[in-house]
Amino acid sequence: MKNQMKLEFASISENEAFARVAVAAFLTQANPTLEEVADVKTAVSEAVTNAIIHGYPEGVHTVTVAAWLEDKELELEVTDTGVGIPDVAKAMEPMYTTRPELERSGMGFLFMEAFMDQVQVFSKPGEGTRVQMRKRLGKRDE
């Protein structure tokens, strides 16, 4: 079975919880473990929060979350059309942050990588950022 979903929402912090819950609900069909659900929720929260604070430092714009599920394979994409990242490799280093004054500590990508099997970031300054993540679910059935 193959399934797909796509969400578009305004870049305000209230929508972070909405995005997490929506993705978690989408996952249930793959019979994930509680830990897997928690892992995916954290990863979604990190990517969406980054889009809201870093991608769109000014004004309210649109964040997109898309997910694909084929058997137990989950693919997730969080996209913004904001400022983009000049050096992706550097941005993904643990503890690297461009916003220490907002009490950011550079843990977001670290958590995404810890909780998902694969994380890839596509970004262009001035055009935006797409974070693509993959995870195999339903480990208990194996």
Place this chain on the structure above:
Amino acid sequence: MELQERGVKKLAERSGRTMAGVAEKSGILERVGILLLIRVPTELDHHVAEQIREEVDMLLKTEDIQRLVFDFSQTVFCDSSGIGMLMGRYKIMRALGGQVQAIHVDENVYRILRISGITKLISVNGGE
């Protein structure tokens, strides 16, 4: 964990002061003398972290508070925004010569705290 709670109660009784006159906007905070108890909501994300930060920092500016106790008994979710908020309060309290602790932390939240390294800076109860 129980010991911890009794300790907190004792400290509150000893100081004998209450929240009187102090804004308790969202019901998240409870001040007992020099201790400030923060009842962390179910999900500690960017949105909630900003609320807590704002309310706690306002109190710290005017009141003599020596200990921040974050009660995670309701909390099932925490991300890097929660870590940033805790880290920031830790730095403030360290500068004031005070303490920060997290109590009743569940397994999932503990995982996040451990990976971030904050378990080395503040005392954390539960979750292990």
